[in-house]
Amino acid sequence: MTRTAGEHLQPRDFDVDALAAELRRRVDGEVRFDRGTRAVYSTDASNFRQVPLGVVVPRTPEAGAEAIAVAREFAAPVLSRGGGTSLAGQCTNTAVVLDWSKYCHRLESADEQARTCVVQPGIVLDELNRQLAPTGLRFGPEPATHMNCTLGGMIGNNSCGATAQRTGKVVDNVVRLEVQLYDGTRFWCGRTTGEEYAAIERHGDRRATIYRQLRRLRDEYAEEIRRRYPDIPRRVSGYNLDSLLPEHGFDVAGLLVGSESTLVTVLRAELRLVPVVPERTLVVLGYPGIAAAADAVPAILPHEPIALEGVDHKLIRDQQIKAMNPQALAELPEGRAFLMVQFGAGTHEEAERQARRMLDALGGTEHEADVAFLDDPAREHELWQVREAGLGATAHVPRRPDTFEGWEDSAVAPDRLGDYLRRLSQLYREFGYASETGPSLYGHFGQGCVHTRIPFDLYTADGVATYRRFMERAADLVAEFGGSFSGEHGDGQSRGELLPKMFGDDLVKAFGRLKAIFDPGNRMNPGKVVAPYRLDENLRLGGGWTPASPQNLYFRFPDDGGSFAEAANRCVGVGRCRQHTTPGGQVMCPSYQATGEEEHSTRGRARLLFEMLNGHGDSPVTGGWRSPEVKAALDLCLACKGCKTDCPANVDMATYKAEFLAHHYAHRPWRRPRSDYTMGWLPWIARAVTRVHAGRIVNVLGHTPGLARLATAVAGVENRELPRFAAETFEQWFARRGPRGTGARGTVLLWPDTFTNHFHPHVARAAVEVIEDAGWRVTLPRRPLCCGLTWISTGRLTTAKRILTRTVRELAPHLRAGGLVVGLEPSCTAVFRADAFELFPGDHDVRRLRGQTVTLAELLTRHSPGYRPPRLGGRAIAQVHCHQHAIMGWDADKQLLKAAGMEAEHLDSGCCGLAGNFGFERGHLEVSKACAERVLLPRVREADAETTVLADGFSCRTQLHELDSGGREGRHLAELLAEGLADSADAQ
Template sequence: MSKVELPLPVARPTRRQTPPATDLDAFETALRRRVHGEVRFDDGTRAAYSTDASNFRQVPVGVVVPRHPDAAAEAVAVACEFDVPVLSRGGGTSLAGQATNTALVIDWSKYCHRLESVDAAAGICVVQPGIVLDELNRQLADTGLRFGPEPATHMNCTLGGMIGNNSCGATAQRTGKVVDNIARLEVLLYDGTRFWCGSTTDTDHTTIEDGGGRRAEVYRQLRALRDTYSEQIRDRFPDIPRRVSGYNLDSLLDEHRFDVAGLLVGSESTLVTVLRAELKLVPVLPERTLVVLGYPDVAAAADAVPAVLAHEPVALEGIDAKLIRDQQIKHLNTEALAELPEGRAFLMVQFAAHTRDEVERKGRALLDGLHDDPHQPDVAFLDDPAHEQQLWQVREAGLGATAHVPGKPDTFEGWEDSAVPPARLGTYLRRLTALYEKFGYASDTGPSLYGHFGQGCVHTRIPFDLYTADGVATYRRFMLEAADLVVELGGSLSGEHGDGQSRGELLPKMFGTDLVCAFGQLKAIFDPGNRMNPGKVIAPDGLDEHLRLGGDWAPATGQDLYFRYPHDGGSFAQAANRCVGVGRCRQHHNNGGQVMCPSYQVTGEEEHSTRGRARLLFEMLDGHADGPIHDGWRSPAVKDALDLCLACKGCKTDCPANVDMATYKAEFLAHHYARRPWRRPRSHLALGWLPLISQLVGRARLARVVNTLTHTPGLARAATRVAGVADREIPRFAPQTLQRWFTARPRPTNPGARGTVLLWPDTFTNHFHPHIGLAAVRVLEDAGWRVELPTRPLCCGLTWISTGQLATAKKVLRRTVAALAPHLRAGGLVVGLEPSCAAVFRSDAPELFPEHQDVRRLASQTHTLAELLADHSPGYRPPDLSRSGRTTTTTLAQVHCHQHAVLGFDPDQRLLAEAGVQVEPLESGCCGLAGNFGFEPGHERISEDCAERALLPRLRQADPSTTTVLADGFSCRTQIHQLDHTGHQPVHLAELLATGLT
């Protein structure tokens, strides 16, 4: 090896501490003065950014949210002056710990998300780092081009993060890794040096050299580094499709034209800060088809990969039966799972082309070739785009589906993305399974195996015991042996997610000491002071350091909880720890009708995402000595983060880990105001005690008086001020309650051939919209049911739950359950018209009283109107609403969040289809009112902005004379009534069905 002068780092430099507190104060002041953006050093923000999607946790010094790339560059300049480390962060979904550090975190995702230019003829575009992949491809749609690599987190991962990790995804089978799709990068060194880089010709290099300065020095040292190690790079870098581990020194080789941009891709913010990227785009192939092959086990499926690859699919994914079982347990993608062929493991083979004939020809060619396949798979050939998308969601749901599976131990990253040559994949999976058995991780409920089998990349989450010292030691031993195995087979420690801290210290096993020394020299070329994301990749902290859990994790325990958390062993700590950081709550559009997280969609703030709030709650439990939050349930930082949670419960279903932030918020508020009720906002009393207030108004027959007071100018404003609620229209009380009408009505002659059903008189239907109850009685009796209503004033406790007055809520629920017990014990059904109240019976009540038999009966015997008619009324046919005058041209449905999360809308769609109504569920997410949320002071703007994201614009497009708006939720109807000025009058399902009765 020739001798050349290169900067040589020490093997493991001592981590320099950040400046003392006084210097940090000056640092923050300088950032605020010089950076155009948001500068945050508060405890809540630092807690929200303390971890990513990995096993690791490091509390940042502070966070900067720059408004443009130049502002980010200025933030780095200030950090350099104060000698503070820097970490760039995109979507925060990194799985190897590279997006967490004791550093100044630069979050690009809120503002720096512009598509700056597109040259469709050249097939390139320039983007800022914070743009989300799906949003980029949405903006590129008219060009017929897209950015090729597409990780499973495509709906929320940013291009900056993808560049930092050298992301891949299933589409990499066709388009390659990010490194294969980058034309140029604009980069910034820690010392302020800034330049565009890409492939470099000899002429380019001469020009750079002639320019002198720091850039010329960098290029000279890079060329010397390349010349010194080129032979070892060619020898030790595995020649496989999915080598993501290590720095891309191979990009400096002649065959890659000394591509400095390629070198920096995958460097995980340890070398430079990426300010802009020029991307190579690929043509969209509009026609697709999917062939699914079933095999007896996952290793057999892997053995078949080389033969399938000969047919050149654009994606070739593998999944095993354990992943399918995990999704079945969690009720994920149920329709798609039914489309799978016979087998215990499956290859999903996707073909794409410009024409339908071409793509079908490729699929048939594969099927013809399978006749000679010794593995003899079972086959499912799908050419329905909807079914293809559903099955693709089975694969993309892998991470969420394998985390926190009921009846199984928790699983963790660490060895979740290793890669080997595709021809050796079957051998690798057999030996990896044997390794699971050796370390006690294998069982019938053990780790699932899935991934990008066409490129030899395997995903898995393993039930490491990261709670005890012995468990952590075993995890470490497993990682060492697993690394030896993958290196023996010519593979890569990481095939997609990067090295970070999970695999940084294992790199010598894969590359040898000389190349790891070269990596260190590369680090010293760009970052001689080790200030860029220190402790990752090079001179890394150990894979068992800075653990988010670990043997010394000691969260606060022994709380007297209101909810019992039956799915988390009765532990609030385990509930708060549910979040695995996948970031689905950070979506910018309500893809697939998902609800979460409405406040994040409006504010773009990490602490307003489900993930951010979960992080604060985790830190609130104070399980680490360096935690930023030490005041527990009294924490103002946690209260502020939860304040804009709409308690929509969308995360309960949409979050892959089933985080239930609405429940956590209620629990927190109950403890936050415990023994100091005077600190509660007046709105909690006015809105939380609304059922009792309504009962008093109804009993005294004061509806008209109250309506006059609350709807007279001047008096109305005074009323809202006294109540402490927002200055918006207060709903009108009905002159007669549903219960009063029902008691006075003549008893029906219909004996109820189907039996007796109890119609639940929730506060909103009973006191504000009793006409919906009247319509429901008509529909139920027409369907052959005998209807009863409780005669006593009862309540589900919803408003007390949502305002965190849980002691009162439990008293109210106990009283209600006792009153309903005789009906429930006789097997009687309960019909809820208000989705949020029905959801209390189905979800909240069992979690407050998980062992109460009558509560269990209430949960299982409570149904929506649609469920009762569609699923519990055999032979029932709804009225035909398609007849002239019975329905409008268009029926739009604003599905209540709690119905989406707990109850489901499928029975409604089936019932309406039988009635001749084709309904369009609005992909609007939460309407924004969300019960008490929109009536609380300070929430008005967020409430309206939520409605403006999709609901109100869609209503403005629809002609009220030809459109029916279906909205079962009182909040949804109220929000539409108050904010939609186009004349739509939303109706309940009961009202719509009743229009068809004679």
């Protein structure tokens, strides 16, 4: 399977500029051959990296077809890409990349009676099933990336997921495909009866030639296909030549499923749908080890579960270390390995009966297990998240070697799974990969598919050589068990080279002939599956990877060994940041949600930062910290910090952005936008305005038509309403009033952040009343201080560190005495809980500040035993500030509101879109509004007048005040509690 000279063309083989110009002239879509885009698409979720020629984002399937026609005229390779989450390297190539996900995402039709639908390739699975929901039908296969994987990508990979236990692989759920060949031939295909074949033959065209060649190929290799193809549920490796057999109806669509863009481009697909299972129940079985759990699978399968997943204690431990899914993990039974067995039926009672029959059958046998029965749908969902988070959870575990894909989805017959896992574990030990800390084993055990990430050393030549030897031995092991190298993720470059071990030389030769039938010039995703690149070629890291090592960093990156390169390399490409539907409690990447642009996803920005370090010497991104491509991508990062929590690899793009901006503008402050000064220096400006009693004048200037426009122009910000200065700051009020109350619980320091102090002091006044009523005495810092937030967010980190140092020094006596600091503004509280430590990880007072800073809700629930909040009642919808979501969480608030008798709905809205200075910066207004219009503003407008809009964040309240929120204003938790106290006093 070696490649011949010229098989894989390089950009120098043709005029790339002319290709780009012709694509722009003829294709209805976005044509991008710029450095930044090429860097963003240079890798997928695999170990591999190849910089594309350029990217085409077609607006219609027909535009995509035209792009292929243009590429053909230049003999340029083409790669059709879905969600970019491929783990075997099939979505990275030196080619023209077609990204269908931005525009070609229509559900074109649905036939409820026939249980079919027609879709474009860019539609995301969760979005398809959301649109199908009124029909009671859904597309069956559901990979763990269901929230962001596209149907085109699923067809390319022959995806499966946990639901394949009931519904089968994608190949089992495709009726027809509309495909286009590189030479321009285009047709619909599916199962082909004898009459249909004869009709195709009579046309005598290119399609007829293809069908004749396919039949000839099938007839020649039929017996070898029947003999060598593993008869197991999860055979995904290789081409689906078995779909051409008579017993499978000469199914050309089935043949093309799983061909990874190497044969055709899929323009549309007709899919087979299945009824939604109305009721489900989940049983979790605990076993002493993962092989013992696998041994129990054959005894469970006769009971026909709709899903049967396995996880080991190492995966659970990794999630515990990363504080992922804590409530779900607490529900697990005793054991060091677990089977998650789900049953579905028309009624809950029937589903539960099925589960109990299974338990009765296992009882008294060697497969009897410790049992946890989960009847709460919310808990079931959380436990499935434990399983779905496997890849991210095991990728970057603190103080552990990094793990990688490569052998992440092998599959064997379920009745041989336990023995296979024992042999695989033995292989791990032989190669030095096994330890108590990893690698973990988990997967779709009901179909014999095993997922794992292995601590390969892909940083040294010896490590890469060991990786190759392991892959070859692992392939031999699976072949011995009659299994498949891939049970879900495809072959791509990871396993293409190994296919002779599984199929034999004759069938691999047949694969080459199949490739030649559809793509004789080898221009469709060359180097994958057939005539593949070596599995240790084109590595994203590799022994030769020598990234720049930036010095004089401001943030210390304590979880990445102090290395910005390690931080930039955190992204594993699973694409959780590419949300297309309501995110399910996820905040990260509001700018991607608003624009649909890969470069504005956390993943896209991480790829650019990785390329900026130029570890391969051929990066399209040049200039290091001065890179305009990186600056452009980070410009629309709202620094919401959502990715710090929501990303399974905990990429922290807000911190990376601040670090980048600090270096980008170093020694050239004149290049900074004016808003960096007006917004970044806001705390000092506000203090100066207060000192000279100019608040009223500034308010007039900022809110008088004409003058307001001039003021925003001078400030270099968007033409938005500027916040009004309060007539009296909170600090002034408190100085007049002084502390009150018994202080029976002790003294807390209430942090007078700039936003609350100067603009919304009523919030802090309310907080004082509530805190004192809870038995605390309130104090303030002796002199004006700042957390440095605005300097951090604008990348003025030298100033931010100086300000934070002064603040920590002032607070040190209070902290050393064990005193708590109460934050009211979530973004400032998050600085004390996260940013300060990341800037000064070795400072013990900073560590105290991190551990002793609390929110108002945390003070009242976790530090005030016996406290009973005033009765509030009623209903609220809560816009939780991004930084609170990412750093502090909302559990304490939820608990407090419940104790107060208020029914509070945590809005699934993500970021409000203002995000501190972001929404005021020039060029951001439309994205800011788009973020607010996704969920927040529509939900607020439709809420009844009695519903309170809870918004602790100053940005969130400002956004609600300025934009069309139906006249509703956001309110802080402190205000609600203070009003409850007043109402209680009045009632008495």
